[in-house]
Amino acid sequence: MDKIYENKFCRLAITYIFNICLFLGTISYVCALRTAPGEVIYLEGLEPVCIHCNNWQPPRSYHCLLCNKCVLKMDHHCLWISNCVGLYNYKYFCLLSLYAFIGGSIFLAEFYYVYFTDMSIVKSWDRLFKGLGFILTILVPSMIFNTIQNISNIISNTTLPESIKGVEGFNLLNCLRRYKATYNAYNLGWVHNVEKVLGKGFLIWFIPWNTSKVNGYEYLTTPSKRETIPVNTKQEGKYMEEVMKKYKIEDIDYDELAKIQ
Ligand SMILES: [Zn+2]
Ligand SMILES: [Zn+2]
Numbered sequence: 001m002d003k004i005y006e007n008k009f010c011r012l013a014i015t016y017i018f019n020i021c022l023f024l025g026t027i028s029y030v031c032a033l034r035t036a037p038g039e040v041i042y043l044e045g046l047e048p049v050c051i052h053c054n055n056w057q058p059p060r061s062y063h064c065l066l067c068n069k070c071v072l073k074m075d076h077h078c079l080w081i082s083n084c085v086g087l088y089n090y091k092y093f094c095l096l097s098l099y100a101f102i103g104g105s106i107f108l109a110e111f112y113y114v115y116f117t118d119m120s121i122v123k124s125w126d127r128l129f130k131g132l133g134f135i136l137t138i139l140v141p142s143m144i145f146n147t148i149q150n151i152s153n154i155i156s157n158t159t160l161p162e163s164i165k166g167v168e169g170f171n172l173l174n175c176l177r178r179y180k181a182t183y184n185a186y187n188l189g190w191v192h193n194v195e196k197v198l199g200k201g202f203l204i205w206f207i208p209w210n211t212s213k214v215n216g217y218e219y220l221t222t223p224s225k226r227e228t229i230p231v232n233t234k235q236e237g238k239y240m241e242e243v244m245k246k247y248k249i250e251d252i253d254y255d256e257l258a259k260i261q
Helices: 002-006 008-034 090-117 119-124 127-156 160-165 190-198 234-246 254-260
Strands: 062-064 069-071 076-078 083-085
Touching: 008 083, 008 090, 090 119, 090 127, 090 190, 127 160, 127 190
Parallel strands: none
Antiparallel strands: 062 069, 076 083
8 A cells, every 4th residue: 555655656546546536426426316217107997007196107116105206127216316316317326336346446545545644644634534534434435335226226127126036147135045046038238238238439438428218118128928019120120130149039029020110
């Protein structure tokens, strides 16, 4: 740690990384807070119907008791952003968790390095700064679990409620109990799964800008357990063809598919 602290290049690099995390983390926070997570449009005569709001419930949507509405591809209701995390703000929430974790870890490393090596500086710190350090000491370790869970959900194309229910993927709670994983029909392979949430192109993954084209009412599923016919955009059609190729499925009726498109 001494060497890192005294090396000018390392200090500069760490300062840059910290400031980038602070900048992108703040934007992600504002976007996660201000973006509507995905309200279900009201339609009559469709099933299943939500027992709380009597609206129909598209696949992967859940009713949030705090917001009192059904949310598309709902993950959870987050008290930190006072908003549901769903289809349209999930990327922002994941980036917020990631940047808060990296930025918080850098802050803590430096905080405790100075705390244990230079008391003269520590004495000059005011209470607010010390308090911030100790609060982050509790928060940052818990962010590790949150970040791992988010990354796992993105890679396996699951949501938090699905992973708790035991859909194939990873859930921290499920690591502690015995359960039989159920088939994850939404898993299209990790590259497609990641692109569905974070967008296309490696660099765009880390920018708080949502480019995902998923409509939230129908989802591509792997053909062996297809629950919906999900193709209603050209882009989705392209994905579908690739998935069919990957799973060597030939039973799709392209004329039927064209009608739906
Ligand atoms: Zn509802
Ligand atoms: Zn909510």
